[in-house]
Amino acid sequence: MDTSSPAAFVNGGLLRMHIGRKVRTVIHVTRSDAGSVMGKSTDGCQLVVRGSPPAPLTSYVEVIGVAENENSIRAELWTNFGDSFDASNYDQLCQLANGELKHLFL
Amino acid sequence: MQANEFDGNAAFAGGGFMPSQATQTAPDRPSSSSKNSDARCLTPVTVKQLKDLSKVGESGISIDGVDVNNIVLVGIISKIDNAVSDCTFRVDDGTGWVECTKWIHEHVDSVEVDVISVGMYVRVYGQFKSIQSRRSIHTFSIRPITDFNEIAHHFLECIYVHLYNTKLRPRMTNATDGMTAQPQVANSNSGNHIMGYSYQTNSTNQFSNQYNTDEEQIRGISSMVLQYLRRPACLASEMGVSSDIVARELNVSVDKVRKTLDFLASEGLVYTTTDDHYKFTDA
Numbered sequence: 001m002d003t004s005s006p007a008a009f010v011n012g013g014l015l016r017m018h019i020g021r022k023v024r025t026v027i028h029v030t031r032s033d034a035g036s037v038m039g040k041s042t043d044g045c046q047l048v049v050r051g052s053p054p055a056p057l058t059s060y061v062e063v064i065g066v067a068e069n070e071n072s073i074r075a076e077l078w079t080n081f082g083d084s085f086d087a088s089n090y091d092q093l094c095q096l097a098n099g100e101l102k103h104l105f106l
Numbered sequence: 107m108q109a110n111e112f113d114g115n116a117a118f119a120g121g122g123f124m125p126s127q128a129t130q131t132a133p134d135r136p137s138s139s140s141k142n143s144d145a146r147c148l149t150p151v152t153v154k155q156l157k158d159l160s161k162v163g164e165s166g167i168s169i170d171g172v173d174v175n176n177i178v179l180v181g182i183i184s185k186i187d188n189a190v191s192d193c194t195f196r197v198d199d200g201t202g203w204v205e206c207t208k209w210i211h212e213h214v215d216s217v218e219v220d221v222i223s224v225g226m227y228v229r230v231y232g233q234f235k236s237i238q239s240r241r242s243i244h245t246f247s248i249r250p251i252t253d254f255n256e257i258a259h260h261f262l263e264c265i266y267v268h269l270y271n272t273k274l275r276p277r278m279t280n281a282t283d284g285m286t287a288q289p290q291v292a293n294s295n296s297g298n299h300i301m302g303y304s305y306q307t308n309s310t311n312q313f314s315n316q317y318n319t320d321e322e323q324i325r326g327i328s329s330m331v332l333q334y335l336r337r338p339a340c341l342a343s344e345m346g347v348s349s350d351i352v353a354r355e356l357n358v359s360v361d362k363v364r365k366t367l368d369f370l371a372s373e374g375l376v377y378t379t380t381d382d383h384y385k386f387t388d389a
Contacts, residue, residue: 006154007200009261024200062254064200077182079227081254090258093265101265104152105201 006106007064009097011090012045016070017098023073024064026081026090032057042091051075060085148231150178150263153202156234156241167234170271171357179204179230179243180251180260186224193219195248197230206230208245218248227251229260276359328366330356335376335386346378346385 007024008014015023027039027047037049037057049063051074058080065075097105151169156177159167166175181199194207210216222228228250232243251257331352334340340347349367353360367384370376376384 006202009200060254062257077225079182079225079254086255086258089255089262093258093261096265097261101268103154103158104264104268105154105261 008106009094010067011043011094012041012047012071013043014094014098015041015045015047015067015073019067019069021067022064023067024062025073025094026060026062026085026087028060028085028087029057037061037063042087042094046071048072049075051078054078054080056080059083060087147174148176148178149174150260150267152261152264153179153181153197153199153204155201155264155268156204157202167236168357170268171359172271172275174234176231176233176246177243178260179206179232180257181228181230183222183224183226183228186222188219193222195222195228195230195245197228197243204241204243206232206243206245206248208248221250222248227254227257229256276361327356327358327362328370330358331363331366331370332375332386335384341386343385345380346383348383350382352384 005022007022008018010018010023010025015025025041025047027037027041027049029037029039030046031038032053035050035052037051037053039047039049039061041047048071049065050068050072051063051065053061053075060081060083062079062081063073063075064077064079065073068074149169149172151174155169159169166173168174179197179199181197181203183195184198184203185196187194190210192207192209194205196203197206208215208219210219228248230243230245231247232245235242235244334352334355335347349363350360352358352367353363356363367376371378371384374387376386379385
């Protein structure tokens with residue numbers, strides 16, 4: 001993990017605030033091809049993640065990478081998060097981590 | 107019989123090992139007991155919070171005005187350096203990275219360390235160490251994470267403890283009923299450890315002893331305040347020291363300091379020079 005730039009917690013809506021920067025998010029995989037994965041963010045947006053996902057891929061996967069635009073990420077690190085995950089909990093965390101508690105993270 | 111109370115330790119009178127004796131004397135020295143019980147607590151932190159520490163003293167660090175010694179971190183292993191007597195992991199939690207060193211003394215230690223690999227999410231319990239400005243974690247325990255909700259949970263805990271220490275804790279000294287209801291949060295895994303300042307899974311006695319009354323708290327910091335006012339610089343100053351400065355230097359809220367100074371003034375130990383300036387009444 002490139003540690004010179006910390007990764008911001010994002011959901012679909014927050015991704016646009018960090019374009020060009022390192023982000024991390026969890027998506028619910030809807031489709032996966034060789035070079036990209038499509039999934040739903042924790043706030044219900046459709047996101048595309050480019051890169052080579054691990055095989056096999058679980059339903060939820062955390063992606064750490066660089067935000068290319070407001071709905072796509074170029075992944076550097078993939079982590080399978082299993083088939084059950086509390087997406088709404090993670091979503092709340094994203095909102096808090098980008099709000100007034102940002103100084104604890106970035 | 108010299109024991110005041112009839113308890114199990116009376117049977118061991120004179121044996122030397124009387125743990126309850128130690129906790130019984132603790133309330134008599136509120137300032138040192140508060141320091142001890144603070145250090146025994148476990149604080150969830152992000153690496154960014156550790157990196158933001160402005161002053162790292164020998165006696166330990168403080169975050170949000172609270173002494174912190176043992177910490178919990180959750181992150182990904184990005185590097186492992188395995189030696190014979192120790193293993194150093196670089197743990198990256200997305201807010202920064204820090205080296206965590208686990209010393210290998212016994213078989214259990216090497217078993218613990220063998221299951222960890224690069225790219226894995228882990229939970230680290232340890233003590234923050236800063237040696238020649240190189241910051242690291244002396245690791246007590248490092249375990250892989252299997253339920254990934256733990257990751258979100260850890261960061262939410264960091265947020266909670268931060269908000270608690272910065273907003274709720276200072277306000278508690280002014281509350282008329284002393285301690286507000288403490289939320290008991292169930293720990294997600296092997297919850298034998300005592301966490302933070304806001305909730306303890308094993309007992310709340312330690313905590314409630316500290317914050318039961320304003321009085322006990324004032325007594326706790328009055329020795330700190332007196333010590334500060336007895337410094338040569340403070341004694342020499344004709345004007346005395348304002349309560350704001352005392353609060354800042356001691357890392358205590360201004361409200362608490364003011365109450366303490368009022369108490370000390372009523373005892374005749376300090377006196378006011380001008381508005382809000384205090385001096386120690388030296389003989």
